[in-house]
Amino acid sequence: MHRFFYLFLVIPFVSGCIKSDATTDFVLVAYNVENLFDIDGVAIYNDYKQDEADDPYTYTRRKLLTKLINARRTLAHFNSGIGPEIVLFQEFEADFTPQSTTMSSEEFLLKYSGLSVESMLTDGWQTHFADISSVHWLLKALDDIGISGYHVVSCPAKPIEDNMAHTNAIFSKFPIRWSKSHRLHRARDIIEAELDINGHGLVVYCNHWKSGASNPNMENIRVQNAQVLHRLVQAQLSNNPQADIIIGGDLNSHYNHSSIFADIKTGINDVLGADGDETFQSSQWYNFWYELPSELRYSEVWRGRRGSLMHLISSRGLYDNQGISYIDGSFNHLILPEINADIIGRPLEWNFAGTQGGGTSDHFPVFAHFSTRAFASTSEFSLGEHTPSVEIPHSVVGHPAVGSLKEGAFLSRLSEDDYGDYVGRLYRVEATIVQMNPLMIRVGGVLWSAHAVERELMGPTGLQSYLENNDGEVELVIRLNIYRGRKQLLIDAIL
Incomplete structure (x- = not known):
């Protein structure tokens, strides 16, 4: 049966190997x-x-x-x-x-x-x-x-x-x-x-x-x-x-x-x-x-x-x-x-x-x-309603969890030997945009190659505006990434 509820992160009910003489x-x-x-x-x-x-x-x-x-x-x-x-x-x-x-x-x-x-x-x-x-x-x-x-x-x-x-x-x-x-x-x-x-x-x-x-x-x-x-x-x-x-x-x-x-x-x-x-x-x-x-x-x-x-x-x-x-x-x-x-x-x-x-x-x-028990319904049957015709977006922008992101300047102090546990995880950083093409930013005193995940971030109202109007200073949501054997920061959003 379908269930009408919304939870952002689901840690589901996963216990339940119940065995007896009658049922499994x-x-x-x-x-x-x-x-x-x-x-x-x-x-x-x-x-x-x-x-x-x-x-x-x-x-x-x-x-x-x-x-x-x-x-x-x-x-x-x-x-x-x-x-x-x-x-x-x-x-x-x-x-x-x-x-x-x-x-x-x-x-x-x-x-x-x-x-x-x-x-x-x-x-x-x-x-x-x-x-x-x-x-x-x-x-x-x-x-x-x-x-x-x-x-x-x-x-x-x-x-x-x-x-x-x-x-x-x-x-x-x-x-x-x-x-x-x-x-x-x-x-x-x-x-x-x-x-x-x-x-x-x-x-x-x-x-x-x-x-x-x-x-x-x-x-x-x-x-x-x-x-x-x-x-x-x-x-x-x-x-x-x-x-x-x-x-x-x-x-x-x-x-x-x-x-x-x-x-x-x-x-x-x-x-x-x-x-x-x-x-x-x-x-x-x-x-x-x-x-x-x-x-x-x-x-x-x-x-x-x-x-x-x-x-x-x-x-x-x-x-x-x-x-x-x-x-x-x-x-x-x-x-x-x-x-x-x-x-x-x-x-x-x-x-x-x-x-x-x-x-x-x-x-x-x-x-x-x-x-091995008989089927027992708990709610009405699904009839296949609510079938979207698109892939639903899953964006960092506006997500409630962004407010609790950890500060990521420590990434600039990490040894590359320790990168494995941190790649792909989201962090909040205070950054300075150094140049737009190729995109370079400074985080924690270290210069990083960067890549903007969304095209809009590279537009005139995105990172460019901070470079021109705010001395390049900007608060970002980033991820550590390895691309073709080189480290970089992926920029997911501007805060």
């Missing part, structure tokens, strides 16, 4: 971990090849550790620290040295049970650890803090000449009855799996469709991706129209893609048919984004606008009185200020700065709760 409640998460790569040096992306030892922004063991710690900090917010029962992951690195991944997950954890990921990636490093896949690294990092008991399925890497850097994976605390991978055109394979939820079958589809959500020229590829998924789910429904099915992951499509791009055929809405009709009269698939008010339907912020690329999509079977049921009103995105989000609710994406790197992911996880 559980949480399912879709989580894009943004380029979680291993450290064997065999990588498609140059940033992860580790072939420039003197490059301060190269990928390292310590930076992998930061990625693992921040991912597990995020997942530890579910179920009072023991983690979600099911996770549909995107953007693990595909393992291009598969001969190193011959152990099962259980064997791997047993072999390294006496070590922690912290020790393995720092003082206790051994060269053969480079053979460990990114899936196993995260599994180990989670297990170290008691987020354990997962059965794991992932797709093998495609040939490296296919230029497909990522793979999907499913972590499930419930037994996996069977799983299959299905090849997609220019995208990561879909994982189809049936999970055994205390005797009840739940079929899940872990997706990562072709990138480029803002590029309509890429939509024909996502249409092909959607056609493969559509055939798979229709096969399930032909056997059982009330099958309990969840489609999840990064579809690189907005929930309202066909409204934003009204002149083209879209994969998510036109081919798959996902919409906001919770009565399942207009479609077989209900997109849980409609559980939230339209202004809260986002898992990314890109170029100042909210996106909804992460999805959980339900079959009608999750709304009946048998098998698995959706717990009404439980869908949400996980926004954790200072962990995976900045102060105004934008994802803190990964960065390579400093000796440790920083950030978490450019996507927020989305999640929902389910139960």
Whole structure:
């Protein structure tokens, strides 16, 4: 059911693994971990090849550790620290040295049970650890803090000449009855799996469709991706129209893609048919984004606008009185200020700065709760109303959190070795504009290269007016950024 309320930053209800003889409640998460790569040096992306030892922004063991710690900090917010029962992951690195991944997950954890990921990636490093896949690294990092008991399925890497850097994976605390991978055109394979939820079958589809959500020229590829998924789910429904099915992951499509791009055929809405009709009269698939008010339907912020690329999509079977049921009103995105989000609710994406790197992911996880109890409604059904035809802006200007920003002059005193924790976070600074082209400002006595995020800031009523009329003195909202290996300050707003 949709809920009509507004909260700026949502730290959602994330406890709730409730088990008894009669019922099982559980949480399912879709989580894009943004380029979680291993450290064997065999990588498609140059940033992860580790072939420039003197490059301060190269990928390292310590930076992998930061990625693992921040991912597990995020997942530890579910179920009072023991983690979600099911996770549909995107953007693990595909393992291009598969001969190193011959152990099962259980064997791997047993072999390294006496070590922690912290020790393995720092003082206790051994060269053969480079053979460990990114899936196993995260599994180990989670297990170290008691987020354990997962059965794991992932797709093998495609040939490296296919230029497909990522793979999907499913972590499930419930037994996996069977799983299959299905090849997609220019995208990561879909994982189809049936999970055994205390005797009840739940079929899940872990997706990562072709990138480029803002590029309509890429939509024909996502249409092909959607056609493969559509055939798979229709096969399930032909056997059982009330099958309990969840489609999840990064579809690189907005929930309202066909409204934003009204002149083209879209994969998510036109081919798959996902919409906001919770009565399942207009479609077989209900997109849980409609559980939230339209202004809260986002898992990314890109170029100042909210996106909804992460999805959980339900079959009608999750709304009946048998098998698995959706717990009404439980869908949400996980926004954790200072962990995976900045102060105004934008994802803190990964960065390579400093000796440790920083950030978490450019996507927020989305999640929902389910139960073996019968479905119980708590409010009226969504009929797909309130579907905007634009991507909603998400701006610093006018945001209430700006009033509580920390002072950022200290950035000028930081060692570049320590930059990782500070990149992408908003600060307030007293600055002096030195010149406009190229833009240079002085903060804390240090001259910085700068870039104005919005074009209007460079106009005659923006920074230029302060240079001409106020000796260049101005109060700004800024972010530390690394661009092509050089530090700079991004200017988000004038205060």
